[in-house]
Amino acid sequence: MAFNKPRWLLKENKGVFFFSKKKYVFFFTKKHYNEVRMYKIIYKKQLNPEICLLEIEAKDLAIAAKAGQFIVLRIDEQGERFPLTLYDFDREKGTITIVCQAIGVSTKKLCALNVGENILDIAGPLGHATKVENIGKVICIGGGVGTAETYPIAKAMNEKGNDVTVIIGARNKDLVICEKEIKEFCDNVHITTDNGSYGRKGFVTDVLKELLEKNTYDLVFAIGPLIMMKMVSEMTRPKKIKTLVSLNSIMIDGTGMCGGCRVQYDGKTKFTCVDGPEFDGHLVDFEDVMRRNGRYKDKETKAMENYGHKCKIGL
Numbered sequence: 396m397a398f399n400k401p402r403w404l405l406k407e408n409k410g411v412f413f414f415s416k417k418k419y420v421f422f423f424t425k426k427h428y429n430e431v432r433m434y435k436i437i438y439k440k441q442l443n444p445e446i447c448l449l450e451i452e453a454k455d456l457a458i459a460a461k462a463g464q465f466i467v468l469r470i471d472e473q474g475e476r477f478p479l480t481l482y483d484f485d486r487e488k489g490t491i492t493i494v495c496q497a498i499g500v501s502t503k504k505l506c507a508l509n510v511g512e513n514i515l516d517i518a519g520p521l522g523h524a525t526k527v528e529n530i531g532k533v534i535c536i537g538g539g540v541g542t543a544e545t546y547p548i549a550k551a552m553n554e555k556g557n558d559v560t561v562i563i564g565a566r567n568k569d570l571v572i573c574e575k576e577i578k579e580f581c582d583n584v585h586i587t588t589d590n591g592s593y594g595r596k597g598f599v600t601d602v603l604k605e606l607l608e609k610n611t612y613d614l615v616f617a618i619g620p621l622i623m624m625k626m627v628s629e630m631t632r633p634k635k636i637k638t639l640v641s642l643n644s645i646m647i648d649g650t651g652m653c654g655g656c657r658v659q660y661d662g663k664t665k666f667t668c669v670d671g672p673e674f675d676g677h678l679v680d681f682e683d684v685m686r687r688n689g690r691y692k693d694k695e696t697k698a699m700e701n702y703g704h705k706c707k708i709g710l
């Protein structure tokens with residue numbers, strides 16, 4: 396059933412009227428409205444102690460989704476809006492898949508949801524899709540949860556006939572994700588862990604340095620912590636290799652209205668949500684993005700303390 400936007404909310408917030416496209420009028424109580432509109436989780440997998448994968452019923456989003464795009468979601472009425480990349484989508488099933496690292500209140504709440512439970516609202520797909528073309532030799536680098544965001548791009552680049560090399564970086568063996576999925580289509584996969592518990596000891600940039608010394612490449616993608624994307628961009632700059640990064644600046648509406656996600660790019664102000672999220676790494680002012688992303692650290696820490704406190708009370 397297709398609905399227009401709610402036209403009139405009752406003062407006491409008890410329910411909502413809709414005009415359907417055929418001009419019928421429907422009335423829902425708040426409970427029923429939520430049941431109709433919510434996005435149901437139909438599959439969940441814990442990829443490691445911090446990161447979960449969720450497949451969600453979202454037919455409209457699945458139809459329009461493309462690699463590189465993201466969504467902005469809100470778990471419940473008290474929840475804040477936050478962005479997550481589309482990891483995968485199945486147009487026939489009408490589902491989207493996201494991968495989320497539980498690092499703060501909202502992401503912990505999301506990873507605590509189980510199959511059968513619902514997400515209140517999702518806006519998307521947002522941002523520009525990755526331009527997938529046959530360009531030649533490509534390196535895709537994923538750091539931490541950024542590996543999940545790298546996966547659909549590497550897969551799409553491979554399907555276009557590119558020679559794809561993937562570098563996965565994580566703090567330790569338990570935190571390496573998507574290795575099996577990436578190896579299904581890519582023979583050149585390098586893994587690094589900070590403590591050497593799996594793959595090579597060190598950072599993704601150690602492997603990148605060696606690859607760049609041995610071969611020439613046409614494109615480098617880097618998705619992960621800002622500092623990693625900055626270091627990768629600095630490494631490819633002298634060799635003039637086109638380098639794309641997916642910026643994770645703080646977002647609120649995700650539609651270009653609030654200005655929360657603004658970044659300095661080639662001396663101009665850009666909005667990550669509508670101009671990105673992919674940008675040429677050689678033109679991004681990473682220091683500015685890092686400064687802006689750390690602005691709410693105190694509030695985030697406080698919110699986490701309160702959340703932990705409530706959880707313990709609930710036990």
Ligand SMILES: Cc1cc2nc3c(=O)[nH]c(=O)nc-3n(C[C@H](O)[C@H](O)[C@H](O)COP(=O)(O)OP(=O)(O)OC[C@H]3O[C@@H](n4cnc5c(N)ncnc54)[C@H](O)[C@@H]3O)c2cc1C
Binds near residue numbers: 699
């Ligand atoms: C385009 C985009 C795609 C992203 N894709 C993924 C993904 O696929 N998987 C994933 O695990 N994470 C992804 N992130 C990061 C994710 O949005 C944040 O981890 C999340 O918002 C943290 O919220 P929190 O309440 O759990 O943590 P908080 O304690 O509130 O914040 C922890 C850190 O997360 C970042 N953050 C907080 N609020 C926001 C916000 N509204 N927008 C952006 N960053 C924020 C800040 O750097 C902050 O220091 C993406 C971010 C962007 C911008």
Ligand code: FES
Binds near residue numbers: 650651652668669
């Ligand atoms: S998130 Fe508001 S303008 Fe980008």
